[in-house]
Amino acid sequence: VIEAIAVGAVRGGTSVVFAGVGETIAERSGVIYLGCEGSMLVGALTAYAVGIETGSPWLGALAAVVTGLLLALLHGLLVIHRGANQIATGLAITFLGLGATALFGQSYVSQGVQPFEPWAIPGLSQIPFLGNVLFDHDPLTYLSFVVAPAAWWFLFRTGPGLRIRAAGERPEVLGTMGVEATRSRWLALAIAGGMSGLGGAQLATAFTRTWSENMVAGRGFIAVALVIFAAWNPIQIVAGAYLFSGAVAFELQLQARGSDISIFLLDAIPYLVVIVVLSLLSRARRHAAPESLAAVFQHQVSTT
Amino acid sequence: VSVVLSEISPQRWRSSTRLIGVFVASLVVFALLLVANGADPIAGYRAMWSSITRDSSAFGDVLIRTVPYLLGALAVIVPARAGLFNIGGEGQLLLGAIGAMWIANVLDQSLPRGVTLLLMAFVAMLLAGAWAALAAALRLVAGTNEAISTLLLNYLATLLLGWLVFGPWKDPASTGFPRTRPFETGESMPMLFGRVHIGVAIAVPVTVLVWAALRYTAWGFQLTVLGQNPEAARRAGFRTGALSLSALALGGALAGLGGMLQTSGVESNLRPGIMSGYGFTAVLAAWMVRQSPIKAMGSAFLLAAIAIGGNGLKIREGLSAASVNILMAIILLAVLGWGTRQKKEAS
Numbered sequence: 001v002i003e004a005i006a007v008g009a010v011r012g013g014t015s016v017v018f019a020g021v022g023e024t025i026a027e028r029s030g031v032i033y034l035g036c037e038g039s040m041l042v043g044a045l046t047a048y049a050v051g052i053e054t055g056s057p058w059l060g061a062l063a064a065v066v067t068g069l070l071l072a073l074l075h076g077l078l079v080i081h082r083g084a085n086q087i088a089t090g091l092a093i094t095f096l097g098l099g100a101t102a103l104f105g106q107s108y109v110s111q112g113v114q115p116f117e118p119w120a121i122p123g124l125s126q127i128p129f130l131g132n133v134l135f136d137h138d139p140l141t142y143l144s145f146v147v148a149p150a151a152w153w154f155l156f157r158t159g160p161g162l163r164i165r166a167a168g169e170r171p172e173v174l175g176t177m178g179v180e181a182t183r184s185r186w187l188a189l190a191i192a193g194g195m196s197g198l199g200g201a202q203l204a205t206a207f208t209r210t211w212s213e214n215m216v217a218g219r220g221f222i223a224v225a226l227v228i229f230a231a232w233n234p235i236q237i238v239a240g241a242y243l244f245s246g247a248v249a250f251e252l253q254l255q256a257r258g259s260d261i262s263i264f265l266l267d268a269i270p271y272l273v274v275i276v277v278l279s280l281l282s283r284a285r286r287h288a289a290p291e292s293l294a295a296v297f298q299h300q301v302s303t304t
Numbered sequence: 305v306s307v308v309l310s311e312i313s314p315q316r317w318r319s320s321t322r323l324i325g326v327f328v329a330s331l332v333v334f335a336l337l338l339v340a341n342g343a344d345p346i347a348g349y350r351a352m353w354s355s356i357t358r359d360s361s362a363f364g365d366v367l368i369r370t371v372p373y374l375l376g377a378l379a380v381i382v383p384a385r386a387g388l389f390n391i392g393g394e395g396q397l398l399l400g401a402i403g404a405m406w407i408a409n410v411l412d413q414s415l416p417r418g419v420t421l422l423l424m425a426f427v428a429m430l431l432a433g434a435w436a437a438l439a440a441a442l443r444l445v446a447g448t449n450e451a452i453s454t455l456l457l458n459y460l461a462t463l464l465l466g467w468l469v470f471g472p473w474k475d476p477a478s479t480g481f482p483r484t485r486p487f488e489t490g491e492s493m494p495m496l497f498g499r500v501h502i503g504v505a506i507a508v509p510v511t512v513l514v515w516a517a518l519r520y521t522a523w524g525f526q527l528t529v530l531g532q533n534p535e536a537a538r539r540a541g542f543r544t545g546a547l548s549l550s551a552l553a554l555g556g557a558l559a560g561l562g563g564m565l566q567t568s569g570v571e572s573n574l575r576p577g578i579m580s581g582y583g584f585t586a587v588l589a590a591w592m593v594r595q596s597p598i599k600a601m602g603s604a605f606l607l608a609a610i611a612i613g614g615n616g617l618k619i620r621e622g623l624s625a626a627s628v629n630i631l632m633a634i635i636l637l638a639v640l641g642w643g644t645r646q647k648k649e650a651s
Contacts, residue, residue, distance in 0.1 A: 077641070084640035087389050087451055088591040092636040095584060099629030103341050106624050213626060218459055225452045264467035271459045278453070279446035286447055 008249025015199035016241035019223035022195030029188035030292035034090025037220025038097025039068035043200025068197015116206035138206035151234035168290030231288035355616025369608035375562030376586025387531035392454030394583025395461030400563025403431035432560020483575035493569035501569030
């Protein structure tokens with residue numbers, strides 16, 4: 001049972017890992033992207049549709065990165081270029097993604113896609129317990145294993161990463177050095193959009209293997225919540241994502257075992273877990289927030 | 305007329321032509337997307353237009369849809385005054401519906417219609433207000449961001465409704481599609497005309513009341529100070545915690561009233577998927593008019609017309625009704641980005 005929950009946590013958490021790590025990078029630059037949910041939806045449909053049209057899930061995933069990214073750039077156009085409110089814009093972007101995928105996705109609803117098949121890693125996948133949990137997944141899930149450490153390295157060990165963090169903490173310092181904070185924000189937002197799109201691709205072409213309207217069902221919003229939980233650290237996002245999807249897997253196991261608790265109450269567990277854990281950690285996380293993110297809640301991006 | 309015209313400043317003229325430009329541009333973008341999907345945009349708009357103007361009942365549908373959108377928008381506007389983001393309208397509407405059905409079940413038509421309806425509305429507001437206050441309490445006690453917590457509470461509200469509809473409140477007579485028992489006559493909103501219930505006549509004065517409370521009361525003033533400058537509010541000795549709590553609770557209560565009016569006046573029973581998306585649409589309505597309660601009547605009406613138009617798009621053109629979310633989103637994005645002449649410069 002524990003193995004089934006762990007396998008479910010990893011497989012179901014992958015899309016949230018991608019989106020959450022991307023969101024972390026965006027928020028590190030001082031931009032909050034609630035359109036993450038929309039980018040995931042658009043990515044999911046793109047991957048699914050391109051996968052069907054070309055027969056290649058890889059091309060689908062690639063296209064999903066592009067469309068997820070384009071939607072994020074629209075967010076950038078509004079909040080970075082036009083100074084619009086970030087929360088409202090992000091919600092509108094999600095609404096746009098919801099509507100656009102409903103419109104364009106209608107003809108794909110009952111079609112089957114060539115999905116990403118699991119690649120069992122020879123040898124490693126034979127290890128009891130760990131083999132199934134870690135080494136028998138679709139390629140995008142393997143990619144998600146490296147994405148968080150890579151994002152950490154990018155943010156904390158490279159020049160562009162440093163500039164992104166500076167844009168989030170003290171954009172005026174960047175300004176005095178002749179570096180534009182907005183450029184770093186565009187980059188961070190593009191990464192967030194692309195990774196959300198990729199997360200959507202994993203969801204549609206590797207995890208559920210179907211397309212339906214609004215299929216992301218709040219995973220993008222969960223990713224945004226997890227960023228706070230993870231104290232804006234990409235490594236900890238992974239823990240949060242697996243905690244959430246582990247709760248989902250746990251609840252599915254209970255259902256499969258014929259528990260007489262209503263499935264609706266069981267379905268509430270993952271959301272309750274996120275709210276409770278977030279509340280327990282919020283005080284401790286307060287100082288971890290990038291400073292200019294606070295300005296988000298005063299209605300606009302701070303600019304230099 | 306000439307006096308009125310002369311009082312309208314040139315800026316105001318410019319900003320209204322600007323808004324019209326933004327609206328037309330949004331229609332064009334949506335048309336292009338329809339073309340990209342292989343649909344005929346002219347036929348699409350014609351279908352949307354005719355589904356809201358076909359006859360008085362179609363127009364009535366727009367009016368009654370305005371009610372939950374408007375009250376949901378007020379649920380965003382009041383907390384926004386205090387600098388709080390309430391994205392939980394979706395769940396607060398449902399809690400209102402649940403409160404209404406709960407009281408209907410408890411009273412079981414033992415009281416006169418007017419009293420029953422008042423009690424239903426009261427408990428709907430109480431329950432939804434408490435639901436929203438939960439987010440405020442989490443913020444005050446644990447420092448949880450209220451935008452995130454109200455958002456997540458939506459999913460819990462949906463699941464709560466699902467549990468009730470499939471479990472304790474399931475109508476034994478419902479086969480296939482589970483639902484609760486219908487609201488009886490003594491528990492339903494009286495009609496003004498056709499399908500238009502008196503909730504329409506209630507929502508407007510409530511909006512004016514909210515506007516007046518925000519504008520003319522000490523409470524409204526303190527909320528505004530808190531929203532504009534929390535530090536100043538603290539130094540002035542305002543009870544900022546109580547203010548935040550009251551703003552979110554009142555917001556939730558208004559959405560709850562919307563949920564009660566919609567279910568008792570229109571839906572006739574509770575079932576899964578009821579009022580889905582209304583709370584998010586209400587957020588769009590609030591932001592479209594920069595949190596002005598009076599103007600929200602206009603934006604809620606516009607979005608209601610688009611939503612009802614979406615039904616026409618579905619029935620006549622076979623497109624997903626959710627497609628009109630595109631149009632709603634583009635209008636809001638255009639207003640946010642280009643609704644005012646100047647880019648907002650941050651201080």
